[in-house]
Amino acid sequence: xxxxxxxxxxxxxxxxxxxxxxxxxxxxxxxxxxxxxxxxxxxxxxxxxxxxxxxxxxxxxxxxxxxxxxxxxxxxxxxxxxxxxxxxxxxxxxxxxxxxxxxxxxxxxxxxxxxxxxxxxxxxxxxxxxxxxxxxxxxxxxxxxxxxxxxxxxxxxxxxxxxxxxxxxxxxxxxxxxxxxxxxxxxxxxxxxxxxxxxxxxxxxxxxxxxxxxxxxxxxxxxxxxxxxxxxxxxxxxxxxxxxxxxxxxxxxxxxxxxx
Amino acid sequence: xxxxxxxxxxxxxxxxxxxxxxxxxxxxxxxxxxxxxxxxxxxxxxxxxxxxxxxxxxxxxxxxxxxxxxxxxxxxxxxxxxxxxxxxxxxxxxxxxxxxxxxxxxxxxxxxxxxxxxxxxxxxxxxxxxxxxxxxxxxxxxxxxxxxxxxxxxxxxxxxxxxxxxxxxxxxxxxxxxxxxxxxxxxxxxxxxxxxxxxxxxxxxxxxxxxxxxxxxxxxxxxxxxxxxxxxxxxxxxxxxxxxxxxxxxxxxxxxxx
Amino acid sequence: xxxxxxxxxxxxxxxxxxxxxxxxxxxxxxxxxxxxxxxxxxxxxxxxxxxxxxxxxxxxxxxxxxxxxxxxxxxxxxxxxxxxxxxxxxxxxxxxxxxxxxxxxxxxxxxxxxxxxxxxxxxxxxxxxxxxxxxxxxxxxxxxxxxxxxxxxxxxxxxxxxxxxxxxxxxxxxxxxxxxxxxxxxxxxxxxxxxxxxxxxxxxxxxxxxxxxxxxxxxxxxxxxxxxxxxxxxxxxxxxxxxxxxxxxxxxxxx
Ligand SMILES: Nc1ncnc2c1ncn2[C@@H]1O[C@H](COP(=O)(O)OP(=O)(O)OP(=O)(O)O)[C@@H](O)[C@H]1O
Ligand SMILES: [Mg+2]
Numbered sequence: 001x002x003x004x005x006x007x008x009x010x011x012x013x014x015x016x017x018x019x020x021x022x023x024x025x026x027x028x029x030x031x032x033x034x035x036x037x038x039x040x041x042x043x044x045x046x047x048x049x050x051x052x053x054x055x056x057x058x059x060x061x062x063x064x065x066x067x068x069x070x071x072x073x074x075x076x077x078x079x080x081x082x083x084x085x086x087x088x089x090x091x092x093x094x095x096x097x098x099x100x101x102x103x104x105x106x107x108x109x110x111x112x113x114x115x116x117x118x119x120x121x122x123x124x125x126x127x128x129x130x131x132x133x134x135x136x137x138x139x140x141x142x143x144x145x146x147x148x149x150x151x152x153x154x155x156x157x158x159x160x161x162x163x164x165x166x167x168x169x170x171x172x173x174x175x176x177x178x179x180x181x182x183x184x185x186x187x188x189x190x191x192x193x194x195x196x197x198x199x200x201x202x203x204x205x206x207x208x209x210x211x212x213x214x215x216x217x218x219x220x221x222x223x224x225x226x227x228x229x230x231x232x233x234x235x236x237x238x239x240x241x242x243x244x245x246x247x248x249x250x251x252x253x254x255x256x257x258x259x260x
Numbered sequence: 261x262x263x264x265x266x267x268x269x270x271x272x273x274x275x276x277x278x279x280x281x282x283x284x285x286x287x288x289x290x291x292x293x294x295x296x297x298x299x300x301x302x303x304x305x306x307x308x309x310x311x312x313x314x315x316x317x318x319x320x321x322x323x324x325x326x327x328x329x330x331x332x333x334x335x336x337x338x339x340x341x342x343x344x345x346x347x348x349x350x351x352x353x354x355x356x357x358x359x360x361x362x363x364x365x366x367x368x369x370x371x372x373x374x375x376x377x378x379x380x381x382x383x384x385x386x387x388x389x390x391x392x393x394x395x396x397x398x399x400x401x402x403x404x405x406x407x408x409x410x411x412x413x414x415x416x417x418x419x420x421x422x423x424x425x426x427x428x429x430x431x432x433x434x435x436x437x438x439x440x441x442x443x444x445x446x447x448x449x450x451x452x453x454x455x456x457x458x459x460x461x462x463x464x465x466x467x468x469x470x471x472x473x474x475x476x477x478x479x480x481x482x483x484x485x486x487x488x489x490x491x492x493x494x495x496x497x498x499x500x501x502x503x504x505x506x507x508x509x510x511x512x513x514x515x516x517x518x
Numbered sequence: 519x520x521x522x523x524x525x526x527x528x529x530x531x532x533x534x535x536x537x538x539x540x541x542x543x544x545x546x547x548x549x550x551x552x553x554x555x556x557x558x559x560x561x562x563x564x565x566x567x568x569x570x571x572x573x574x575x576x577x578x579x580x581x582x583x584x585x586x587x588x589x590x591x592x593x594x595x596x597x598x599x600x601x602x603x604x605x606x607x608x609x610x611x612x613x614x615x616x617x618x619x620x621x622x623x624x625x626x627x628x629x630x631x632x633x634x635x636x637x638x639x640x641x642x643x644x645x646x647x648x649x650x651x652x653x654x655x656x657x658x659x660x661x662x663x664x665x666x667x668x669x670x671x672x673x674x675x676x677x678x679x680x681x682x683x684x685x686x687x688x689x690x691x692x693x694x695x696x697x698x699x700x701x702x703x704x705x706x707x708x709x710x711x712x713x714x715x716x717x718x719x720x721x722x723x724x725x726x727x728x729x730x731x732x733x734x735x736x737x738x739x740x741x742x743x744x745x746x747x748x749x750x751x752x753x754x755x756x757x758x759x760x761x762x763x764x765x766x767x768x769x770x771x772x773x
Contacts, residue, residue, distance in 0.1 A: 359602025
């Protein structure tokens, strides 16, 4: 029980910390609105059958990922810059746990982007999203939160070992948009690149979400996406364990926690 | 020595208006309240006071970076409000700490840049930059990036930067903050040397020993008010209770005022 | 132009963009924009299967390199202030205007190169290659000039606001929506279309599209330059005014 209490407390703390940052609020609120409008205009008069899904949830997913890169991942380079990263790193609270709390907090908070997309699509373009299958939708939404949290972990680690993290922060936003089929199906990608898509969990959670929104569910597809999500997440966790051992020693060897 | 006043401050007041939030009322801070002061040409003048007393505000007004709310400030008979362009040609300033230079350039590039910003002609610069670098002991590291410098090295680079236009008055806001004993001594040497060559220096500091060593004249500000002025000896004589040093005088002045 | 002017242009640029390796330059200035571009071009290929994708390639390669310079140039003054150099800048006998003008040169050069790179690489991937001619070069450099001037105009706001970063992001979104890079302006409500006329880049993009369809592009090119010159003048006007304001309220220092 104490464990859950501590999670709850720390996640709440992270909410407060992120929300206190004006730039985070801006990213969280304005970017889904702009994305919704832009994607709507790009889909306007097209023959895409489930355009509404792409407009609303595509921009929601984009907003989610942008907010995550800004908060969970960007925090590392910001803290390095203001000089608190080394304190957080050596503090008695296990650093992995600190990062984990942060990521969970930020991912949950950032999923507000969906709400904002839904509202803007309704307000500006009168698009409403009927949800035919509540439970499937809820499950896929939870899978999104879990998967996005897990994938943020190794990326945060990589930010630890490079002083150029703000450079790389810019480099992870759009590739995920592209590879994971947020605004167009992955079969638009060249076969070679599609291969990368398949090993990224957001690809499968996005698919899961899209499938769960159809009026006539394709249970086979849902099952498939669900299994892939679970499997990949397990592999990621294993990878995180191995990576951490390596990173921990690198960090101290190369003193990358501070700017020079 | 020429005994005319190079700086004349009369009834200087500076009020800051702070807004704490969108809907909260503005709060007024009187950083300087009716300060009058004269600084003689060719001296090293020390400005003392607690944190937040108004020292930096004074320096910023003198360096034309901030306008007075009321009162009159003359530098070399030029008014800081009206004739600021003329004043800027004669002065320069150094704000202590590690800011104010381009960290990702070499000292050489920094001086070339600031020299050009101060419109020093190229011919003069070619001669002056190596001289300055030698003077502040940075000649050997002139091609290294400033971001790898220690605080003391950056402070010395700041001094070279402050001298790039051969100012007749140099303002220094806490020039020895956070430096080790040897670096401080080096900087004191530089300041004295400059002064021997005729530069008027106005500095603020929290180190009273520094004042005793360098300044021929001081003023103490407390909460925006001028509370004492004179030579260090005069001040010690008038205010010191225990011992016979500036620190004792300073403490009794500040305590007596609050 | 004097030697001194070049020094004032080059050294701050070198310092702020101390891109220590070619790899870094390439990642940040070329690869990253190409990702962004690809995203929008791929959406277009999905929603408009039978269109010539070069329309999107052009619009986005202009937009993204202009965005880079918008952020780079827009934050010049903030950075000067943050690093405690703004005071020296103001108190030096050089005019702020000279500093501003000096700061247009290299950003324009770099973003022009970036646009050319982006255009070549992505048109090769998505459609038939675009041949770089002198006219196209003129269109690119004019568009980059006007966006840099716009960025400088925004940079002046550093004197009076602490939240410039928002403004820069907001203006990026405005460019994204109203420059015509991703969808025709005719899709927007009437009362919003004027924005397209007064922002940088939009005329340049139109001009480039006209050029590629062998139509007369010169009028739009002229408009793009006009927009640039307009913002440059506004910058000069404002820098004078804002410097005075800053001395009154005491916002020159970093703290
Ligand atoms: N730009 C500003 N806006 C609002 N208030 C300011 C501003 N600059 C200074 N102040 C206020 O004016 C007062 C005097 O500040 P000043 O910086 O001159 O103090 P100081 O003597 O230099 O202190 P320190 O020793 O800490 O450097 C302080 O109360 C400060 O909060
Ligand atoms: Mg001070």
